[in-house]
Amino acid sequence: MAGTRPIPPPLWKAAALSGMASYLDAGLIVSISVNLAIYRDSYDMGVWMAGAISAIVTGCIAVGSLVGGRLADLFGRRRVYNWDIFCFAIGALVITLAPDDVTLLIGVLIAGLAAGADLPTSLAVVSDAAPPWARGRLVAFTQVMWMLGIAVAIFLGFVLSTTGMTGARLITGQLAVAALVTWALRSRLKLSDEPPEADTEAAPEAISLKGVWTRAALLPMAATFVFYVTWGLGANTFGQFGTYLLVTVSDASQSLATGINLAFIPIGVLLTFAFVRVADSPWRDRLFHVAAVVQILAFVIASLTAGALAGMLVFFVLYQLSNPFAGEANYKVWSQLTLPADTRGTTQGLTYALSRGVFAVAAFFTPALADHSPSVLLWTITACMTAAAFAGVFIIRVLVPRSASAVRDGADPRVPSTWPAGLSDKEH
Incomplete structure (x- = not known):
């Protein structure tokens, strides 16, 4: 079976380095979340400012995804791939050392834009380098890194929950260190045997925006x-x-709230590894149907209990069991399978950017809506999850089969000849 065919170690290395985009994206969002109460006290923030900070993080990631994906297709994915993570490190350092809310905002702007730029670029890079029979597993592995980003931020938040701004600085500081190490390793990874100029030479044919507004690109x-x-x-x-x-609606303490989040994270990480194992097999889409139903049930229970602590505990169990098989990992794999390769950075950058823009607007109003009516907030999310399930079924039934024939033939006609598959490492 294609899903059990061994993948060469250099490809796993590329997937891990590309997955650091997801690690840093998740780490930035969750770190701001974990530190939000501390920032509020230290910088004298109100409820609307707290929402604004979260909205700015997500909004910057949205803009970065839109611009970064386009720049990657325009000037070369390798070039953007190597440098956007360095810019993230600068932003994370500014956040870590920020003496006031203005400096914090500047750091959030830089890190958010860089994180967004790296998301579509890194996925396109690993997808282009991967053979069709391994693409699902390699792209899905980036979701493991996303889960690890969440796990590390929540773990540090729990351990450092009583240390105030010192702990907050350590939580964001580890993101800066991780970004710098990744930048150094990415710069040593050669993605093809072609000279870097090949990207630019191929650009006039590959970057035309006309390729984005075709049925082949628009529908997926x-x-x-x-x-x-x-x-x-x-x-x-x-x-x-x-x-x-958990603190404001379920009346949990800060330590209990971070502890609850941390306790359920290992379930999500292990099941995300399980998704990687089936990402190139028919079980990927079969399991989606079951997981989507369980995921909806989780939000229904949270809504029915209006966010009470007992209901939230049941929610977290069901959500962590289902999310790895009916969430962002599916989106990443489906995008690489169905979007045209020559504009993959641009098209996925658009979907990332538009989505994160919506998330930013929602984040701005979430604290106020939770304060007004937790039930309305939770039922709205339940409706969204139901819509996501129907969209996923459409992708599985209609769009994925269109790419299946290319995978069975062992070749992907959507991959441009100017970007040969495979990796070689300067270290070897």
Whole structure:
């Protein structure tokens, strides 16, 4: 079976380095979430400012995704791939050392833009380098890194929950260190045997925006956008405000709230590894149907109990069991399978950007809506998750089969000849 065919170690290395975009993206969002109460006290923030900070993080990631994906297709994915993560490190350092809220805002702007730029670029890079029979597993592995980004931020938030701004600086500081190390390793990774100029030479044919507004690109772009934006409204809300909601709605303490989040993270990490194992097999889409139903049930229970602590505990169990098989990992794999390769950075950058823009607007109003009516907030998210399930079924039934024949033939006609598959490492 194609899903069990061994993948060469250099490809796994490329997937891990590309997955650092997801690690840093998740780490930035969750770190701001974990530190939000501390920032509020240290910088004298009100409820609307707290929402604004979260909205700015997500909004910058949205803009970065839009611009970064386009720049990658325009000037070369390798070039953008190597440098946007360095810019993230600068932003994370500014956040870490910020003496006031203005400096914090500057750091958030830089880190958010860089994180957004790296998301579509890194996925396009690993997808282009991967053979069709391994693409699902390699792209899905970036989701493991996303889960690890969440796990590390929440773990540090729990351990350092009583240390105030010192702990907050350590949580964001580790992101800066991780980004610098990744930048150094990426700069040593050679993505093809062609000279770097090949990217520029291929650009005039590959970068035309006309390729974005074709049926071949628009239909999968629209479908993956609908799935990601509806699913992400729920996931992003709990990613940014999970601790906040447990404290303000469920009456949990700060330590208990971070502890609850931390306790359920290992389930998500292990099951994300399980998704990687099936990402190139028919079980990837078969399991989606079951997981989507369980995921909806999780939000229904949270809504029925109006966010009470007992209901939230049941929610977290069901959500962590289902999310790895009916969430962002599916979006990443489906995008690489269905979007045209020559404009993959641009098209996925658009879906990322539009979705994150919606998340940013939602984040701004979430604290106020949770204060007004937790039930309305939770039922709205439940409706979004239901819409995501229907969008996922459409992608599975209609769009994925269109790319299946190319995978069975062992070649992907959507990959441009100017970007040969495979990796070689300067170290070897």
